[in-house]
Amino acid sequence: MLSITRQFRFDAAHKLERTELSDQENQLLYGKCSALHGHSYTLEVTVSGPVDESGMIINFTELKKLVTDLVITRYDHAYLNELEEYRNEVVTVENMALHIFRTLSKASEFNDLTLLRIRLYETADSWATVTA
Ligand SMILES: Nc1nc2c(c(=O)[nH]1)N=C([C@H](O)[C@H](O)COP(=O)(O)OP(=O)(O)OP(=O)(O)O)CN2
Numbered sequence: 001m002l003s004i005t006r007q008f009r010f011d012a013a014h015k016l017e018r019t020e021l022s023d024q025e026n027q028l029l030y031g032k033c034s035a036l037h038g039h040s041y042t043l044e045v046t047v048s049g050p051v052d053e054s055g056m057i058i059n060f061t062e063l064k065k066l067v068t069d070l071v072i073t074r075y076d077h078a079y080l081n082e083l084e085e086y087r088n089e090v091v092t093v094e095n096m097a098l099h100i101f102r103t104l105s106k107a108s109e110f111n112d113l114t115l116l117r118i119r120l121y122e123t124a125d126s127w128a129t130v131t132a
């Protein structure tokens, strides 16, 4: 199967915490990651679909605009714990990847495309993958 992938980068701050727990309980559960800190995230978005008359599944420039508008502008330089979607969820790379995948899947612009996979790197060594 033919697919194309574009990478995106954003910087964001978060802390790992379950809001129903005390600071001390969060510290016991998540250690140093219960304190406010930041990451330079890398997001990979992979789509498949027919190659049109222009020779493309989707122009990378268009894909960039879509993902930037729907995800990157909200997440870049954000304090992730304050975003609506994480009010009741821990800001792990797993939950972030699930939210990003759902957001991009729902976008009507992707109707002619199949969102095959997103991969979100929290660090160069740690990432989460969501596949269709
Ligand atoms: N399964 C997950 N585990 C952890 C997540 C996560 O999202 N999913 N997140 C964190 C923290 O966000 C933390 O910031 C990870 O940072 P890292 O530098 O990788 O921490 P380490 O202790 O593993 O690495 P060091 O190089 O020793 O600092 C934690 N876990």
Ligand SMILES: [Zn+2]
Residues within 6 Å of the ligand: 014, 033, 037, 038, 039
């Ligand atoms: Zn972290």
